[in-house]
Amino acid sequence: METLRPILAEHPFFQNLEEHHLELIVGCASNVRFDAGDFVFRHGEQANQFYLIREGMVSLEMFVTGRGPVKVQTIGEGDILGWSWLVPPYRWMFDAHATELTRAVALDGKCLRNKSEQDHDLGYQLLKRFATVVQENLDAARLQILNIYEVSA
């Protein structure tokens, strides 16, 4: 886990954390790797992790009967993937599919949830950061559903 500390500490998402909080988070981190075509998580599964993508690309998809898997967003290098671990009932809504070889740092969400219940400051720091992630994704999703490139009737 010592090798993961510099990776996390340098990432903008984990900046300005108190030392002991960073230690906690590093303690919940592990290296993971997905080959092209692997699922990172699937719709309906328990959401107990989130990921910092170090290289590669993951696409969020929903399988639509008659159309196949429709990609709604891609998450790439430097992005954070997954916030369902923060919100009960902790279940993934979408499929996450690695479109190419992807290396990531996986953070143990269940562990961080428990620690946040005890240390509210840690909880606040995590929620503050995830609020930004959610906002960016929500704004982008709304822009996408505007369907602005269509010529209206």
Added chain:
Amino acid sequence: MTGQFSEQQRILESGHLQKLIEALSNSGHRIIGPTVRDGAIVYGDLNSADDLPSGWTDEQDGGTYHLKKRNDKALFGFNQGPDSWKKFLFPPRTRLWQADLKGKTPEITNEPATEQKMAFIGVRSCDLHAIDVQDRVFIQPAIANPSYQVRRQGAFIVAVNCGQAGGTCFCTSMNTGPRASKGYDLALTEIIEGERHYFLVQVGTERGLEMIEKVPTRSAGATELEKAKAVVARAAGQMGRQMDTTGIKDLLYRNYRNPRWENVASRCLTCANCTMVCPTCFCSTVEDVTNLKGDHAERWQRWDSCFTMDLSYIHGGSVRTSTKARYRQWMTHKLATWIDQFGTSGCVGCGRCITWCPVAIDITEEVRAIRESEERIEETTEGHHGNT
């Protein structure tokens, strides 16, 4: 233009106005002036001075117009009707060119310039300013509208100083009258006192001087000059409407989101009357038409209006779909953005838009309402400060 001719003031007996018309006609002008038709005084071709609305006046207010007989034989004793000189300088429908498909290549034939030059009899000061406003639109430094330019240069203008103002007039607010100060070849002030009926003639240009010298006149005396001034002063004191133009451009630029636009939109029918009667509105559109075989095409230009949905249509829909947006476009263009585009207001205070609006929307009242809404906000703010 008037400076060098200010000494040239003549008296023309009313009976001799016909001679002026004949002189203009003999020099190849098509004579156009006011005449009674269909219950209104409109501008049309005159065969003689007898076609002028002798003894007629009009009564106007918001959405109201009717003719009334005078108790004298004044030839110009009325105010503006539903049309203006733009009907002749910028005709409602003109063909721009024709094209024929010769084999695979279309060949374009331009329109020949064969129109007869015109003489306008009885141009009011507000309309003189309106013509100047349209000059700024169509004769621009970068690129000029050639057919407008030809018509404009050929037009001989006999202006008339108003002796009375109408119920919707506000030229004094817009500094466009009632006295004609520039832009005319000749300017007449009609004076009637008892049996005497004559015009004070002011010369404006060299060609105006040449023309009046073909007609019997005598020089004007001091009392006659005073009487002419009194005639104009009487008109200036009778304005039916008033508009405060202080900072009006910035006022409207600040108020694109004012709730007043919703208010006027609830009344406006987007009928476009105001744009048709307005002497400065210049929106036009182009129609491409063909014959049934598809080997002959023509491009026609015709008047358009910002009140139509079509005017702002781009693929997918119109930019201005709501009545509110279209009314706001018309009024903010007329009174504000026009100033940035052409260096003057687009409004000359003629009042036609008020008279001919079927629901009597009054542009002067709308400006007042917006100004007052700002004052109310200031008062409210001050009130709160007082309370805390």
Added chain:
Amino acid sequence: MTPVFYRVLRTRQETRDTFTLDLEPPAGTEVLRFSPGQFNMLYAFGVGEVPISVSGDPGRTRSLIHTIREVGAVTHAMRKLKRGDPLGVRGPFGNSWPVEEGFDRDVVIVAGGIGLAPLRPSLYSILTHREKYGRVVLLYGTRTPDDILFRKELESWRAHLDLSVHVTVDRAMASWRGSVGAVTSIIPRARFDSSSALVMICGPEAMMRFTVLELQNHGVGLDQIYVSTERNMKCAIGFCGHCQLGPTFVCKDGPIFRYDRIQPFFEIREI
């Protein structure tokens, strides 16, 4: 001004609703010269006339290139044109992209949908004198992978070592291996100096507005950003009143505006 009849040399269907016309001038005449961002009024004989930006290389004088989206009767008639058919051309009109302002600066081009067509000439100009500019970034967003305009060209641009190209779509099927997300989501992918870069944006108005906001969030000033606007045009020379956007005539004061100068009007609904 009357149209001059060019002839169709070549037509190419680019995407399901967009096509490119390659036009040659009348015999014995030269192709009109234009600056990037300018447009011509194109006349389909007997049908009508529409404003279309030039999408070709201003430095290339053999033919005139327009990329057109089929949205109505006139553009439908243009799509039916074949080699040898005539097409009326009036122009060029409007102002142009301030490409020279990009000298010694990073240049960011953001295109949405058909907006890539009016921007392509400025990219050609930049590539002709690549050494005059700093980093050059092209960000392109469109609806789906099938709607990507100039796909082969985008791929060849991406292969340039000194050009950064990012493409994203609003949604895609599994066969698409690239980014999916609003065009704003790829702005962070691009490396450029936000405090000094020259930015040129073209696309649907909503896309331009939210892209400007996102750029502002990244520290780009409104006086660094240029947008290309669109309005109904009939005369294209400032006489007919159709193309007004606040106090400006898009046909002659625009279509390209520096954003801080147009902002008060651009952000008012239905102006």
